[in-house]
């Protein structure tokens with residue numbers, strides 16, 4: 001079946017159910033003005049993502065993936081075009097308004113984990129709640145619960161240097177989830193991890209997506225990683241080149257069963 005047809009059918013089903021897209025972008029442009037030259041990083045992106053989708057963004061280096069994620073994550077503003085997040089037009093928001101909506105609605109996971117190094121796992125996960133008016137006791141409880149949900153019970157007091165790369169990324173995922181965001185955006189979250197650990201991280205994303213209906217938007221340049229998503233959007237030269245449903249989707253928990261076990265490095269910590 002043609003990919004476009006499958007995709008529009010998927011969209012049609014969602015619209016019938018009356019659900020609103022988490023992400024709706026129309027003709028999004030981003031031009032970096034470097035004085036002498038202008039870099040047209042995005043040249044008219046239109047895309048809808050519905051609640052519970054799991055989308056992998058792929059494309060060569062320089063194709064505009066990170067620029068797109070920065071706009072979706074409310075870290076930057078488009079030069080032109082519209083972006084509705086949960087139905088709210090944020091394209092014209094000020095920096096302060098963007099910071100507010102970002103804190104409430106979006107969880108971030110980065111390639112380099114971006115944890116505070118002299119701070120425990122628990123405190124790292126508490127951080128996004130500091131400005132949410134949640135009591136200290138509730139913050140601790142929610143941070144513990146988020147760490148439990150990524151399999152890190154018992155590691156609350158460890159500092160990043162006392163955790164493996166995979167464990168640090170799980171702390172970052174817990175931090176991304178703790179404010180119950182509408183959307184988790186992850187830019188190359190497995191880029192610094194070995195292949196087994198990468199599948200473990202994809203297992204966590206698949207579980208969160210399946211069990212809690214969390215919408216995931218993930219950038220990867222690895223085709224094997226993209227096959228854990230439900231949908232792949234391919235960027236080229238700042239435009240969407242292809243948008244397709246993953247028909248041979250991989251199940252990370254199954255892949256892990258088939259992979260040879262490795263030495264448990266947990267106890268080094």
Ligand SMILES: Nc1ncnc2c1ncn2[C@@H]1O[C@H](COP(=O)(O)OP(=O)(O)O)[C@@H](O)[C@H]1O
Pocket residue numbers: 032034039040041059060061062063064065066067068
């Ligand atoms: N802050 C910036 N200033 C100027 N040019 C940028 C900036 N960020 C990205 N670019 C340029 O925009 C284009 C897209 O970059 P990027 O979004 O980082 O692509 P990708 O993540 O797919 O590698 C590239 O040509 C890059 O050099």
Ligand SMILES: [Mg+2]
Pocket residue numbers: 065066067
């Ligand atoms: Mg990038």
